[in-house]
Amino acid sequence: MSTFDIPTTTDSYTKETQKFMDIQLGHITEFIPSFDHTLRLSDAINYLEEHQDIPGIAVEEYGKVVGVLSRDTAVKKYKSRIERLKDQSIKHSIQNDSIDADAADFCEKIFYEIIRIEDRVINQVIIKEGPDFFGIIPLNHLIRHVSRIRELAYEQAHDIQQFFLEKSSTQFKGLKVCNHIKMAHQIGGDFYYLCEISEGKYLVSCFDVASKNIAASLTTGLLSSFYSMYFKYHTGEFNPRHMITELNKIIEEQTPPDIFVAAAFLYFDMTENHVSVFNHGFPSIYLCLPRDGKQLSSLTLDSELMPLGITDMVDFEKKVKRVVLKPRMKFFVYSDGLLDAINIFGQRYGEERVKLFVNEHLGKEPDQVMDALLKEYLIFSEKAVQIDDLTVVVIEVQ
Incomplete structure (x- = not known):
């Protein structure tokens, strides 16, 4: 199957984020394409090789995103000779390493929800806007952004305290x-x-x-x-x-x-x-x-x-x-x-x-x-x- 035949459910993964405040998830969402779960791993690898700026692809089943196949996971899987021979659908390659959140949710709220999860490792957040898939946020990106939010909040609080003292x-x-x-x-x-x-x-x-x-x-x-x-x-x-x-x-x-x-x-x-x-x-x-x-x-x-x-x-x-x-x-x-x-x-x-x-x-x-x-x-x-x-x-x- 050529990349032109890949059954993608979105034509573009560039969406507007400025309607969200910088403390909301939608503001820092990375937009990735979503594909039907029947897509073969080899075709996913071909697509990712042609689009080096994409961190992964979303996997859809019956019109709903059920997971994310990251670039690292796809490449690691495809290095296995057995996996290449099987060439299974991408649904078999997604990891149980994500949680769902709404684009309007606050970054710190979701961050604290993630650190309270003890039974599995979370690597990304699947972002939705209402019922629709909106994109993903890698965990390291979320951590950096929450740290920056806190840093700015502390800077503002420091300035206010200095104002009081002055x-x-x-x-x-x-x-x-x-x-x-x-x-x-x-x-x-x-x-x-x-x-x-x-x-x-x-x-x-x-x-x-x-x-x-x-x-x-x-x-x-x-x-x-x-x-x-x-x-x-x-x-x-x-x-x-x-x-x-x-x-x-x-x-x-x-x-x-x-x-x-x-x-x-x-x-x-x-x-x-x-x-x-x-x-x-x-x-x-x-x-x-x-x-x-x-x-x-x-x-x-x-x-x-x-x-x-x-x-x-x-x-x-x-x-x-x-x-x-x-x-x-x-x-x-x-x-x-x-x-x-x-x-x-x-x-x-x-x-x-x-x-x-x-x-x-x-x-x-x-x-x-x-x-x-x-x-x-x-x-x-x-x-x-x-x-x-x-x-x-x-x-x-x-």
Whole structure:
């Protein structure tokens, strides 16, 4: 039989895909011709040799595609002398290595369905548009596309998180602030918000969401939205206890039970010359006090308040630190991503190294402190994987 006599059921396998979104299967479908199941293997080989750009052919029986004969399978079969002598119909050569899906289905949905299949190996997806055959998607193509979809989604989420962070201010009259955040992945659960409440009154907030990646990123979005709405609609004199109570309610009500948020709030009232420190499960905040013209790290403001989102009540009684401000006083705030940083030997950076760093460097300008910390962090964790997000804020009273 010549290739002109092959009983094909389609004249063309080039179809329009642009009507589908890039997250749908139809957008990445490869179009192959379909042939009746009675076609002989030798004729299929001849056709594939004449059309080197085709990955395989669809096999139809009674007007319905029942499988796909890939180029690799056809060539491998035809190399067998016995198979060449038999020259059976292509139906005998198709493998049970495909699943059916609709062109409108979402790529990630089908991808997860495939990885849950344990009784056989899937190599391709047969795509239909309604009742009609539309084409195929090789599994490796689907994996690459799903990976790209995720990559783009993470990039967009990263950009959104950066936008949230850039809404913070670092220019406060009477304070010098230097801050840094480094996510372990493209998106994460560390977040800070620095803002001027009114003239001479400033709020520094740092957060560490007890979750990873997308869940953590969504929660930081909730935090950013809270601040936008609170300061837009709150009336009356600002009270940090009221704000924290309201934020705690939002986190407790709007996140799953296993999500909570460690937080540190420093409310600077330059008009009254004091700072109120609320430590809700954050690592100890270092306070550097001036003494005889020198800087001496001598005080830690430890966590005595419960992380946000665990209960609907916040008990502030005798647990809020109030410190009288002095010129050159510094505050060193950091998330546990610093404590939990590891080196190639699996050793933690830990509390003792933080203490040694503070004693050695906190007498410097805030930007110099930050530069020294990042340099030490990179040297310590060289070639090791960053396992947690890192946030550091250094504040100096002018």
